[in-house]
Amino acid sequence: MSNRLCLIVLMASILCTADLSSAQDAVAVSPEIYTVLFENDDIRVMELTYQPGERDAPHSHPKYTVLVLEAGTLRVHPQEGEAQDIVVQRGQTSLLDPVERHWAENVGETVVRAVAVEFKH
Numbered sequence: 001m002s003n004r005l006c007l008i009v010l011m012a013s014i015l016c017t018a019d020l021s022s023a024q025d026a027v028a029v030s031p032e033i034y035t036v037l038f039e040n041d042d043i044r045v046m047e048l049t050y051q052p053g054e055r056d057a058p059h060s061h062p063k064y065t066v067l068v069l070e071a072g073t074l075r076v077h078p079q080e081g082e083a084q085d086i087v088v089q090r091g092q093t094s095l096l097d098p099v100e101r102h103w104a105e106n107v108g109e110t111v112v113r114a115v116a117v118e119f120k121h
Helices: 003-014
Strands: 034-039 043-050 060-063 063-068 072-078 086-087 093-096 099-106 112-119
Touching: 043 099, 072 112
Parallel strands: none
Antiparallel strands: 034 043, 043 112, 060 099, 063 093, 063 112, 072 086, 072 099
8 A cells, every 4th residue: 555545544643533424435536546455344455555746536534544565755635724744654553533535645756555444334
């Protein structure tokens, strides 16, 4: 997974939980970044890969956890408020509450990869 996912996960810890009813599914709106590795009735495991300069489309996440595979810098743009740069490190993990509608971009010079597990219940 890319660091872009990690950035999104880290952003979740900064942002408050919001109404997700109008938000888009990350895999549906950015399939070039989010790849489903496994899915069942309880979880969805995704790999995120953000190439330098790449960005995803606005989306949200339910409660989830993330493991950073390749470090880098992501700039997260919340639906409201200012964008924040987040530096993610290889091996970094986070457990995050649902994240409101946002989008992220890789503002660094390296590929950012992460694995995320979204919880469906």
